[in-house]
Amino acid sequence: MRWAYFLQGVLFVGIILIAVYALQLKQTPTNPDTMSTSTASMNITLSITSSAFEQNGRIPSKYTCDGDRSINPPLVFSGVPEGAKSLALIMDDPDVPKALHADGVYDHWILFNIPISTTGIPEGASAGVAGANGSGKSAYTGPCPPPQYEPSEHRYIFALYAIDTILSLKEGAIKQEVLKAMEGHIIQQAQLVGKYKRIEL
Numbered sequence: 001m002r003w004a005y006f007l008q009g010v011l012f013v014g015i016i017l018i019a020v021y022a023l024q025l026k027q028t029p030t031n032p033d034t035m036s037t038s039t040a041s042m043n044i045t046l047s048i049t050s051s052a053f054e055q056n057g058r059i060p061s062k063y064t065c066d067g068d069r070s071i072n073p074p075l076v077f078s079g080v081p082e083g084a085k086s087l088a089l090i091m092d093d094p095d096v097p098k099a100l101h102a103d104g105v106y107d108h109w110i111l112f113n114i115p116i117s118t119t120g121i122p123e124g125a126s127a128g129v130a131g132a133n134g135s136g137k138s139a140y141t142g143p144c145p146p147p148q149y150e151p152s153e154h155r156y157i158f159a160l161y162a163i164d165t166i167l168s169l170k171e172g173a174i175k176q177e178v179l180k181a182m183e184g185h186i187i188q189q190a191q192l193v194g195k196y197k198r199i200e201l
Contacts, residue, residue: 046188047078048089048160052123059156059194065144066198072109072140073194076120077160081187084162087114087128088182089121090175093143095154100146107134107175108141108156112167131173138172143196153197162187 052073053059063073077087091109098104110131121127130138145154163185169177 044081045079046081046160046162046190048158048190048192049076050074050192051076053194056193056195059143059196064142064196067142069142069144070140071124071142072121074120074123075158075192077118080116081162083164084116084187085164086112086166087116087118088112088161088163088167088178089114090159090178091156092175093145093154093156095145095151097146097149099149108143109133110173110175110178112169112173112178129169129171131171131175131178145196145198147198153195156194156196158192158194159189160191161189
């Protein structure tokens with residue numbers, strides 16, 4: 001009988017020790033240095049910023065038709081995700097009066113097949129392959145919202161895409177062709193929005 005009590009006591013102590021050990025494992029914080037590369041890469045977020053204006057801020061007139069319409073603002077890229085083979089940049093204006101453009105959008109800048117090593121685009125520069133903007137030119141064209149129409153202040157969206165392929169498109173491709181080619185290949189995307197309003201003279 002005493003032997004049975006002894007075995008029960010040993011078993012009880014063993015269960016308590018196992019429970020304490022399991023609790024310690026559960027509370028032990030994960031060491032970031034031991035995280036797998038695949039898990040760490042999932043936390044990378046694609047980003048596009050500019051030193052010329054903040055998110056939803058006013059684009060300086062220097063980069064518009066009130067300055068030099070062909071000079072683009074400086075852009076900075078970061079957080080390109082693992083698996084990306086190229087980047088694409090599309091800048092458009094979704095606030096165009098439909099009296100001027102039936103779809104209410106004007107394409108200001110189209111770039112694709114930008115190398116993933118690119119960390120940004122300096123002022124007045126370019127990268128990758130240029131597509132055709134709303135004027136049919138393979139270049140940047142700055143904001144120029146007509147003040148006689150509402151809204152007089154327009155939004156300008158710089159959309160950056162990280163894609164898992166190189167697009168089989170030639171220079172001068174229009175936005176719709178670039179978007180079609182990117183379908184099913186976009187890993188991440190980011191946006192920078194700037195605003196501009198002209199003063200009617």
